[in-house]
Amino acid sequence: MRTPKVLVIGLVLVGLAGCGAAGGAGREPAGAAAAAQPPASVSPSGPGASAGPGSPASSGSPAGPGAPGGGAPGGGAPGTGSPAGGKKTPPDLGKVHHGGPAKSHMQTGQKGVALTFDDGPDPVQTPRLLDLLKKNDVKATFCLVGMRAIKHPDLVRRIVAEGHALCNHTWHHDTQLGWKKPEKIRADLEKTNNAMLAAVPNAEIKYMRAPGGNFTPRFVKAAADLGMASIYWQVDPRDWQHTSGSSGAHREKIIREVQRNTGKGAIVLAHDNGQPDTIDAFETLLPWLKKRYELIALP
Numbered sequence: 001m002r003t004p005k006v007l008v009i010g011l012v013l014v015g016l017a018g019c020g021a022a023g024g025a026g027r028e029p030a031g032a033a034a035a036a037q038p039p040a041s042v043s044p045s046g047p048g049a050s051a052g053p054g055s056p057a058s059s060g061s062p063a064g065p066g067a068p069g070g071g072a073p074g075g076g077a078p079g080t081g082s083p084a085g086g087k088k089t090p091p092d093l094g095k096v097h098h099g100g101p102a103k104s105h106m107q108t109g110q111k112g113v114a115l116t117f118d119d120g121p122d123p124v125q126t127p128r129l130l131d132l133l134k135k136n137d138v139k140a141t142f143c144l145v146g147m148r149a150i151k152h153p154d155l156v157r158r159i160v161a162e163g164h165a166l167c168n169h170t171w172h173h174d175t176q177l178g179w180k181k182p183e184k185i186r187a188d189l190e191k192t193n194n195a196m197l198a199a200v201p202n203a204e205i206k207y208m209r210a211p212g213g214n215f216t217p218r219f220v221k222a223a224a225d226l227g228m229a230s231i232y233w234q235v236d237p238r239d240w241q242h243t244s245g246s247s248g249a250h251r252e253k254i255i256r257e258v259q260r261n262t263g264k265g266a267i268v269l270a271h272d273n274g275q276p277d278t279i280d281a282f283e284t285l286l287p288w289l290k291k292r293y294e295l296i297a298l299p
Helices: 005-016 125-135 153-161 182-199 217-225 248-261 276-292
Strands: 113-118 141-144 165-168 205-208 267-271
Touching (some): 113 276, 125 153, 125 276, 141 153, 141 182, 153 165, 153 182, 182 217, 248 276, 267 276
Parallel strands (some): 113 141, 113 267
């Protein structure tokens, strides 16, 4: 039986999307259809792994001791000091707030709005963002890529010390990870957790976000087995989707999309890695949002 051409094209487009695969509030999540079956025509090493400027897949190979299949970062055994050592219950964001692909969460389950920043830590942009959050007395959630966390432990320590929440964004932003074998998914998540725990041994890592929003049931289950809730998003300004270099128009687009689509309980997606325009946009957005919403790190 032949696969309809329209379905194949749709699946390929999902594979090409970056973290911000979905549109703003009220639009159908682009990852929802992808959760049903993998886009077989897209290789993890192809365009889908480098979805936009600053994409983790373009910043180095996962090869090395911390890569999936190798030893744990920092020399520890997989799962040492992490939720992998024993099954924990993921934080409860409320079942009615699932909404995302494979029952991932689009909302916080309360009135507070959660700002989430993906793909770091970035040695230039993450400190800028942390300074800005501190200035405005705002807590956020950082979805970190393991191969970057192991390179910048000082930034992981600062994120935790300043009261922000940690989220596992996989080892090297593999947009196809959710369709791999369960043991492969678990190993990747464990090694990413261990990269953060190498910097902050007692850190709590309660959340996981699938690269590209490509959640699958086995991905969500692997995260839950490690004590992590899977978080999608409700607001996506697609800040990663632009030409290289700074752009006033791009900054204004980010501001406009976040202001237009944010409501109580929303999870807002943005990126700090390689995205100076995003940091510039939040100079305007943070005071605007604070006047209207309680801004929270995910609990």
